[in-house]
Amino acid sequence: xxxxxxxxxxxxxxxxxxxxxxxxxxxxxxxxxxxxxxxxxxxxxxxxxxxxxxxxxxxxxxxxxxxxxxxxxxxxxxxxxxxxxxxxxxxxxxxxxxxxxxxxxxxxxxxxxxxxxxxxxxxxxxxxxxxxxxxxxxxxxxxxxxxxxxxxxxxxxxxxxxxxxxxxxxxxxxxxxxxxxxxxxxxxxxxxxxxxxxxxxxxxxxxxxxxxxxxxxxxxxxxxxxxxxxxxxxxxxxxxxxxxxxxxxxxxxxxxxxx
Amino acid sequence: xxxxxxxxxxxxxxxxxxxxxxxxxxxxxxxxxxxxxxxxxxxxxxxxxxxxxxxxxxxxxxxxxxxxxxxxxxxxxxxxxxxxxxxxxxxxxxxxxxxxxxxxxxxxxxxxxxxxxxxxxxxxxxxxxxxxxxxxxxxxxxxxxxxxxxxxxxxxxxxxxxxxxxxxxxxxxxxxxxxxxxxxxxxxxxxxxxxxxxxxxxxxxxxxxxxxxxxxxxxxxxxxxxxxxxxxxxxxxxxxxxxxxxxxxxxxxxxxxxx
Numbered sequence: 294x295x296x297x298x299x300x301x302x303x304x305x306x307x308x309x310x311x312x313x314x315x316x317x318x319x320x321x322x323x324x325x326x327x328x329x330x331x332x333x334x335x336x337x338x339x340x341x342x343x344x345x346x347x348x349x350x351x352x353x354x355x356x357x358x359x360x361x362x363x364x365x366x367x368x369x370x371x372x373x374x375x376x377x378x379x380x381x382x383x384x385x386x387x388x389x390x391x392x393x394x395x396x397x398x399x400x401x402x403x404x405x406x407x408x409x410x411x412x413x414x415x416x417x418x419x420x421x422x423x424x425x426x427x428x429x430x431x432x433x434x435x436x437x438x439x440x441x442x443x444x445x446x447x448x449x450x451x452x453x454x455x456x457x458x459x460x461x462x463x464x465x466x467x468x469x470x471x472x473x474x475x476x477x478x479x480x481x482x483x484x485x486x487x488x489x490x491x492x493x494x495x496x497x498x499x500x501x502x503x504x505x506x507x508x509x510x511x512x513x514x515x516x517x518x519x520x521x522x523x524x525x526x527x528x529x530x531x532x533x534x535x536x537x538x539x540x541x542x543x544x545x546x547x548x549x550x551x552x
Numbered sequence: 553x554x555x556x557x558x559x560x561x562x563x564x565x566x567x568x569x570x571x572x573x574x575x576x577x578x579x580x581x582x583x584x585x586x587x588x589x590x591x592x593x594x595x596x597x598x599x600x601x602x603x604x605x606x607x608x609x610x611x612x613x614x615x616x617x618x619x620x621x622x623x624x625x626x627x628x629x630x631x632x633x634x635x636x637x638x639x640x641x642x643x644x645x646x647x648x649x650x651x652x653x654x655x656x657x658x659x660x661x662x663x664x665x666x667x668x669x670x671x672x673x674x675x676x677x678x679x680x681x682x683x684x685x686x687x688x689x690x691x692x693x694x695x696x697x698x699x700x701x702x703x704x705x706x707x708x709x710x711x712x713x714x715x716x717x718x719x720x721x722x723x724x725x726x727x728x729x730x731x732x733x734x735x736x737x738x739x740x741x742x743x744x745x746x747x748x749x750x751x752x753x754x755x756x757x758x759x760x761x762x763x764x765x766x767x768x769x770x771x772x773x774x775x776x777x778x779x780x781x782x783x784x785x786x787x788x789x790x791x792x793x794x795x796x797x798x799x800x801x802x803x804x805x806x807x808x809x810x811x
Binding site: 306321539552 | 568703778
């Protein structure tokens with residue numbers, strides 16, 4: 294926890310009286326990814342599972358295709374760097390620049406342009422009971438230790454029909470998903486029969502990250518956007534949102550949810 | 553509202569029973585900014601106040617210095633584009649590329665590297681009563697119509713010591729702040745005696761956007777990060793967070809808040 298949390302002094306005003314307090318805040322660390330000795334990108338993230346974040350980002354962005362392409366991964370927590378060696382993972386610099394130029398704070402647009410090229414519709418076989426989605430969401434909330442301490446992070450979880458397999462927290466909504474994608478990529482997890490839970494809103498870039506991994510269902514306590522719903526329809530992904538108080542709204546492919 | 557909201561069909565499961573419903577979701581639209589006929593960046597945003605978003609983004613990123621530099625602004629809602637003509641606003645392409653290459657989903661790092669160069673410490677004179685911060689936060693919550701309808705947006709407000717001057721909502725936390733920055737830039741608002749309220753977490757990039765505009769105090773219902781606190785100390789900005797239930801935590805320069 295020490296790497297993710299910093300104790301700071303604050304002045305608390307409560308019901309008209311003030312007092313000095315100590316408080317736990319989330320650490321936000323620049324994290325730079327080098328691919329084949331080339332500086333690629335710097336993310337602001339929570340400094341844990343950085344190998345997953347680096348690999349997940351490279352997979353999401355289309356640099357990595359197969360685990361075997363990775364010859365070496367070295368993470369330096371002090372430097373805040375990851376150095377990935379994957380000789381096959383070469384992309385024309387102009388392509389990458391162009392994508393980043395046309396990409397704002399949400400990396401949505403790069404995905405947006407690439408959707409047709411990169412995304413294949415996910416498999417349709419997966420089904421899950423609505424009660425299990427409620428149960429898994431409850432388990433995920435119980436596990437969010439960093440959030441309990443700081444109130445400042447998002448979390449996402451990859452689950453099968455029975456339990457949470459991987460649970461990741463980060464100050465960045467996108468990073469929680471990239472960490473899960475990286476873990477699955479490194480472990481060779483079959484994602485076709487899994488679902489992804491997240492605390493964050495389901496925007497187009499999150500939806501496409503999930504679709505790219507082949508996960509057929511994403512569930513959130515929060516809201517979806519119209520563009521995420523549009524992509525989910527195209528890519529065959531089930532969006533379940535507003536999962537709270539024994540209620541859920543299913544925006545696409547509701548046949549996957551049994552009730 | 554029609555441009556910001558889309559009515560979609562959803563299947564709602566509630567207490568074990570299912571029904572088809574109609575629901576309002578936030579529209580998420582790609583918005584491309586052209587500067588002097590050069591495609592600069594595409595943001596995913598809520599399609600309102602796009603002139604402010606374009607100008608605010610260019611100001612935040614250091615392309616625009618003075619309002620007089622802007623010769624023309626044209627926004628095309630159907631195309632989702634803004635074309636800004638500001639002959640003086642020329643930046644070496646390599647500089648811009650480099651910044652975007654070293655920038656992740658949070659644009660924090662570009663700011664991070666530029667802090668010393670671009671940011672001047674804000675003025676120290678501003679003071680406000682804690683009760684007024686509670687009151688303004690309450691007014692901001694009441695005004696968040698889009699959130700009430702969709703649950704899917706962030707909002708930020710620029711206030712003086714008495715009232716909300718500008719209130720902006722967007723699916724992107726950064727966009728709400730850039731819209732306010734754009735409005736202030738276009739109206740020539742003196743920001744040295746204003747505060748900014750936001751629903752989002754106070755991360756380093758949000759803090760630096762606010763500091764760059766010269767706003768001395770930022771308040772949020774949510775949490776700050778350690779890096780935002782570090783920058784706030786350097787730049788003289790007061791961070792007030794967790795403003796809820798008649799309680800607030802002040803992490804930097806508490807002398808600005810009277811109680």
